[in-house]
Amino acid sequence: MSDYPTPDAPSLTIPVPRGPLPSTPDRGAGPPVTLEVDGEAVTVPAGSTLLDACSKRGVDTPTLCYLETLSPVNVCRVCVVELEGSRTLVPACSRPAAEGMVVSTDSERVRLSRRMVLEFLSSSNDVETAPELQEYMERYGADPERYGSRNGQAATQAQPTKIDNELYVRDYSKCILCYKCVEACGVDAQNTFAIAVAGRGFESHIATEFDVPLPDSACVYCGNCIGVCPTGALMFKSEHDLRNAGEWDESQQETTDTICPYCGVGCTLTLHTQDNRIVKATSPLDQEVTSGNLCIKGRFGWQFVGGGKSGSSGS
Amino acid sequence: MLWGSNARETHPIYFHHVLKGIHNGAALYVVDPRRTSSAQWADRWLGLDVGTDIVLAHAAGREILSAGLHDREFIERATSEFDAYRKAVEPYTLERAERESGVPGEAIRDLAHAYAKAPTAQLCWTLGITEHHNAVDNVRALINLALLTGHVGRYGSGLCPLRGQNNVQGGGDMGALPDRLTGFQHVENPALRSKFEAAWNCRIPPKKGWHLSGMFDAMERGDLTTLYVLGENPVVSEADKDRALRLMNGLDFLVVQDILFTQTAEIADVVLPAQAGWAESEGTVTSSERKVQRVRRAVQPPPGCRDDMQIIFDLANHMGHEWGEPDSETMWNELRTLSPMHAGMSYERLEKLGGIRWPCYDESHPGELFLHGRLWADPLIGPRAPFAPVEHCPPVDVLDDEFPIRLTTGRRLDSYNTGVQSSQYASPMRWGETLDLSPEDGQMHGLAEFERVRVSSRRGAVEARVRFDPGLRPGLAFMTTHFPDEVDTNRLTIDAVDPKSGTAEFKATAIRVDKIGAAATGS
Numbered sequence: 018m019s020d021y022p023t024p025d026a027p028s029l030t031i032p033v034p035r036g037p038l039p040s041t042p043d044r045g046a047g048p049p050v051t052l053e054v055d056g057e058a059v060t061v062p063a064g065s066t067l068l069d070a071c072s073k074r075g076v077d078t079p080t081l082c083y084l085e086t087l088s089p090v091n092v093c094r095v096c097v098v099e100l101e102g103s104r105t106l107v108p109a110c111s112r113p114a115a116e117g118m119v120v121s122t123d124s125e126r127v128r129l130s131r132r133m134v135l136e137f138l139s140s141s142n143d144v145e146t147a148p149e150l151q152e153y154m155e156r157y158g159a160d161p162e163r164y165g166s167r168n169g170q171a172a173t174q175a176q177p178t179k180i181d182n183e184l185y186v187r188d189y190s191k192c193i194l195c196y197k198c199v200e201a202c203g204v205d206a207q208n209t210f211a212i213a214v215a216g217r218g219f220e221s222h223i224a225t226e227f228d229v230p231l232p233d234s235a236c237v238y239c240g241n242c243i244g245v246c247p248t249g250a251l252m253f254k255s256e257h258d259l260r261n262a263g264e265w266d267e268s269q270q271e272t273t274d275t276i277c278p279y280c281g282v283g284c285t286l287t288l289h290t291q292d293n294r295i296v297k298a299t300s301p302l303d304q305e306v307t308s309g310n311l312c313i314k315g316r317f318g319w320q321f322v323g324g325g326k327s328g329s330s331g332s
Numbered sequence: 333m334l335w336g337s338n339a340r341e342t343h344p345i346y347f348h349h350v351l352k353g354i355h356n357g358a359a360l361y362v363v364d365p366r367r368t369s370s371a372q373w374a375d376r377w378l379g380l381d382v383g384t385d386i387v388l389a390h391a392a393g394r395e396i397l398s399a400g401l402h403d404r405e406f407i408e409r410a411t412s413e414f415d416a417y418r419k420a421v422e423p424y425t426l427e428r429a430e431r432e433s434g435v436p437g438e439a440i441r442d443l444a445h446a447y448a449k450a451p452t453a454q455l456c457w458t459l460g461i462t463e464h465h466n467a468v469d470n471v472r473a474l475i476n477l478a479l480l481t482g483h484v485g486r487y488g489s490g491l492c493p494l495r496g497q498n499n500v501q502g503g504g505d506m507g508a509l510p511d512r513l514t515g516f517q518h519v520e521n522p523a524l525r526s527k528f529e530a531a532w533n534c535r536i537p538p539k540k541g542w543h544l545s546g547m548f549d550a551m552e553r554g555d556l557t558t559l560y561v562l563g564e565n566p567v568v569s570e571a572d573k574d575r576a577l578r579l580m581n582g583l584d585f586l587v588v589q590d591i592l593f594t595q596t597a598e599i600a601d602v603v604l605p606a607q608a609g610w611a612e613s614e615g616t617v618t619s620s621e622r623k624v625q626r627v628r629r630a631v632q633p634p635p636g637c638r639d640d641m642q643i644i645f646d647l648a649n650h651m652g653h654e655w656g657e658p659d660s661e662t663m664w665n666e667l668r669t670l671s672p673m674h675a676g677m678s679y680e681r682l683e684k685l686g687g688i689r690w691p692c693y694d695e696s697h698p699g700e701l702f703l704h705g706r707l708w709a710d711p712l713i714g715p716r717a718p719f720a721p722v723e724h725c726p727p728v729d730v731l732d733d734e735f736p737i738r739l740t741t742g743r744r745l746d747s748y749n750t751g752v753q754s755s756q757y758a759s760p761m762r763w764g765e766t767l768d769l770s771p772e773d774g775q776m777h778g779l780a781e782f783e784r785v786r787v788s789s790r791r792g793a794v795e796a797r798v799r800f801d802p803g804l805r806p807g808l809a810f811m812t813t814h815f816p817d818e819v820d821t822n823r824l825t826i827d828a829v830d831p832k833s834g835t836a837e838f839k840a841t842a843i844r845v846d847k848i849g850a851a852a853t854g855s
Contacts, residue, residue: 034714035693036706042487183758208351208373232760237745239344273630276617278610279748281495282346283619283687288611288630295611295631304686306619312344313746313761314754321592321756322608323634 052118067098067109067120076122079131079153081138081247082195083110086308087205090196095134095153098122106130128157135159140171141219143191146249146260150193172219181230184238184317186257191250194221198242198251206310211235212242240316244299244309253297253317266291274301277315282306284315295319333447335363335474336385336460336839340370341745343458343494346620359450361443363388364460365740366810367803376442379805382738382840383464383727384433389473390724391429391437392444393480394421401448403482410707411479412716420721432724448481452488459496459742463839465728468832472720479717485704495620496743498610502618505674505690506667510834511540515671531670543834544570545827551579558585562640563606567596568750568816571836572791572827589643592752595816606640607633613640614660616682618690622703624677625687727840728828731807735790735842737773739809741821747814754814765815766799767845772806774798777845786846787811792823795848809843 047063054067054074061070066089071078082093089111097106101119106127109120121127135154140161144150153159165171179187194214202212211234215224225234243251252260259265270291277284285304289297298316302309339347347370354360354373362374363385371377380388396402397418407414426437433440447453455478461470475484475491483489495501507514513536517524525536542550548570550556559580570576580586581599588600597603607613612633618624633639641658648655661679668675673691681695682688688699706713731738743749746759767787769779779785782797796811796819804810811821828837 033703034706035691036704036713037709038698039487039701039705041701182760184760204351204355206348208348236760238760271630273611273628275610275627275630276498276619276625278498278608278753280343281497281500281620282343283498283617283621283623283625284345285625285686286610290630293631307345308348310345310348313759314748315345317757317759318748318754319611319757321753322611322631 050114050116052114052116052120054120055122061114065114067100067107067112067114067118068096070114070120071098071109071122078109078122079149079156080110081150081193082197084197084245084302086302086310087197087200087245090200093134093138093193093195095131097127097130099124099127132157132159136161136163138193140164140167141173142193142248143167143173143175143188144248146191146252147193147247149247174222179230180254180257182232182238182254184240184254184313185231185236185243186252186254187231188250188252189222191248192223193248193250194223195247197245197247198223201241201245201310206308207237207239207241209235209237209239211237238313238317239311240313241310244311256297259291259296264291265296270296277311279314279318284311286311286315286319288319295322333361333363333443333453333455334370334374335455335457336462336470337362337456337458337494338364338366338368338370338460338742339456339458339494340368340373342496342743343620344745346494359446361446363443365738365805365808366742366801369745371803376439376446378435378439378443380433380435382740382808384724385461385464385470386466386473386722386724387424387429387433388435388440389470389477390421390424391426391433391440392447393417393477394424395426395441395444396448396477396480397421399445399448401445402480406482406707407479409710410712410716411719413719413721416721417476417480417719420723424724447477447483450483452486453481453483454488454490454492455483456492456494458494460839462493462833462835463741463837464835465828465830465837466722466725467830467835469720469722469725472722475717476719476722479719484717485702485707487702490702490704493620497749498619499617501620501622502616502624505618505671510543510546513670514667515673517671528670531666545829545834545836548576548579548827551583557583558587559583560587560589561596561600562589563591563609565590565594565596565750565752567594567599568813568820568822570827571822571825571838573820573822573825574792575827576822589640591637594750594752604643605634605637606643607637609640612637615641616660616664619687622689623687623699624674624682624690626679626682727842728837729790729826729840729842731842735788735844737769737807737809737843737845739767739787739789739811739824739841739843741811741813741825741838741841744812744814747812749813750816751814763799765796765812765819765821767796768799768801768804768810769845770804770806770808771800771802773804773809773845774800776806777847779845779847784848786848787824787843788846789824789826789841789843791826792820794819794821794823798845809845 049060049062051060054070059070059074061073078096080096082090091108091111096109098109099121100107136159167173175190199212202209212223214221216222270289273288274285277286284307285300287299288295300307300309300311360374361376362371363378365382429440430437455474478484478491513519513528529536547556586600587602588597589604589606591606591608610627611630614629615627616624617627645655645658676692676694676697677688692699746761748754779798781800784795785798787794787796813821825838825841
């Protein structure tokens with residue numbers, strides 16, 4: 018027989034001998050790239066974008082459709098910068114940084130373009146639950162009223178809120194069509210493809226197949242679309258109900274990182290609590306296991322904490 | 333390769349990583365009796381008959397050998413028992429495998445060649461492999477394939493049991509096994525045992541204990557009369573529920589420590605209300621990739637519910653042992669002095685690195701991304717890895733004219749085990765318990781979808797609604813244990829147990845399906 022103990026015999030080794038330290042293969046990245054951002058030289062690793070270079074330079078670039086865990090789709094145009102030699106402004110989030118580029122991030126042309134993008138979005142959409150967008154509007158002096166009041170004059174996306182299940186609320190009057198939810202539902206994370214953009218022009222909207230209610234669609238309620246939504250158009254029902262009751266108070270909320278209690282994958286859950294109650298669960302974008310994504314159990318399965326609904330574990 | 337795993341539903345975030353690989357051009361092979369939502373992503377689905385995994389694995393191994401695709405140098409340098417293995421797989425021809433497993437020989441050949449020729453390959457499995465009466469043999473048949481091809485101990489190549497619970501790995505690591513102390517140190521090894529005895533200032537029984545199934549056998553013999561159950565719901569989760577309930581009701585004394593009032597708590601003499609470990613307590617859990625991560629208190633527990641550790645400390649106190657004030661970090665640091673594989677994992681480092689994979693021998697050690705790299709060291713470090721010349725052994729619960737349908741069990745995406753936790757939220761996808769049948773079987777029995785039927789096995793019978801699942805082949809049925817209040821699936825299942833692991837054969841029950849009102853016998 019072998020010199021390794023059988024499962025029934027005591028092992029004398031503890032528990033296996035120490036071997037060489039495993040390493041990851043060297044993928045051989047290209048040489049770093051040096052470019053000029055707002056008059057200063059910046060060096061970034063090969064494969065970086067202009068957005069990365071701006072961050073390295075300490076420039077805070079507004080983004081709406083960009084997320085580090087999703088493929089850039091270049092639809093919101095709020096991150097545009099001026100690139101010497103380019104006829105048009107370029108989206109910083111997707112343009113690869115190249116040697117010798119000269120980039121301006123705060124020129125009059127850039128500021129005007131960003132302001133108009135923000136005005137278009139905020140004149141047709143309800144931005145009440147979009148804190149980042151509101152902050153950008155202030156930074157760039159956006160005045161949506163220039164296109165008419167949202168009460169009647171301006172064309173808007175106003176429509177009734179869709180509440181067709183116990184977990185999600187969809188309020189598309191707040192949707193700026195950033196595509197993040199479509200990407201998270203698609204190849205960038207969940208690969209369920211329950212939603213896409215339907216229609217053309219101003220009629221474009223996020224839709225399930227044939228606009229059926231969510232429970233009749235392919236949706237598996239992972240909530241990864243909610244996790245990436247920048248405007249609150251997609252919201253957990255738990256948050257929506259507390260907001261409606263006037264009880265949602267982020268200043269009173271705490272977050273705690275822990276590990277999901279279900280399967281063995283080890284997803285980090287960020288529990289958002291208020292008044293000693295869990296009010297929602299998210300996951301950090303920079304977490305190597307989840308990249309911010311969860312499944313239905315991790316996202317919504319916490320309701321047994323505190324005794325459960327009926328008061329009836331690791332079981 | 334996913335073998336006996338429906339990771340798309342049972343490990344959804346792990347499957348995101350699989351999908352990334354697929355989008356990058358990786359091939360996916362799924363071996364599963366059901367054409368699951370994981371199988372729908374596969375380049376090739378091998379729908380074997382339940383319990384024929386060794387037939388399939390051996391046939392693939394034989395094919396790799398006869399095509400000369402095995403890694404001769406690795407086998408020579410790092411393995412043992414190769415000749416016995418070669419002899420064991422010799423009778424498993426593709427023709428025989430096709431006959432016994434139901435998988436076309438050509439598909440087995442394709443899988444064998446793809447696996448052997450791949451520059452890197454992962455072989456992952458779940459309960460489809462382990463919930464059988466020959467669980468360990470099944471696992472070793474898969475390990476054989478990795479040893480044969482050198483797909484182990486290298487970056488991107490390995491063997492990966494996908495653990496089903498958030499800390500089932502940690503439970504084993506901590507010594508919640510019949511034969512191991514913390515860090516897999518064998519209790520029957522005097523040197524290791526005495527290290528623990530010195531640290532704990534007590535005598536540790538020098539013989540290994542019983543695993544869960546062994547405990548039920550001991551109850552049957554009258555050798556086990558008192559049971560202390562922590563965070564487990566055996567009244568519902570044990571195979572052959574009627575027997576489990578009878579034995580537990582026959583105990584002299586049953587203590588249940590849990591966060592919710594489970595069916596097991598209902599029959600207990602004493603119930604100790606506990607805190608939800610992952611949201612109301614401090615500590616660590618270990619994931620399927622051996623990664624130790626911190627869990628933290630986010631909410632204060634309901635009144636009267638106490639930390640597991642506090643309860644155990646108080647019990648010790650009542651037994652005359654003064655253990656001091658319980659504190660998770662102090663406890664962890666004690667563990668680090670006794671378990672070499674955890675020695676380098678301070679709370680500070682776990683925090684900073686967001687978790688560390690064992691083994692981690694000291695505070696400058698980063699933890700190990702994969703195991704068994706020693707098999708590639710030259711010269712080899714430690715013992716050779718043995719092939720296992722295991723033999724196919726079909727499920728215990730045989731199919732016959734009276735019980736002609738093979739019932740297998742598993743999880744659904746939105747639910748979990750006996751439903752104690754997952755039943756507390758409203759999933760829009762949930763339809764409760766059903767007996768899932770192939771549409772062909774439904775038609776043959778003259779059943780309408782969602783009609784209630786009587787499902788019987790050699791142990792018991794339940795009533796359930798029928799649902800048609802085109803992912804099932806004729807003769808194959810599927811149920812979960814998620815909804816014990818609706819349907820007690822474990823009245824049907826068999827407690828035939830793997831003697832090596834103690835796992836019951838939840839995956840292979842012989843059943844019959846009768847229309848309600850029809851005669852109880854006769855088909």
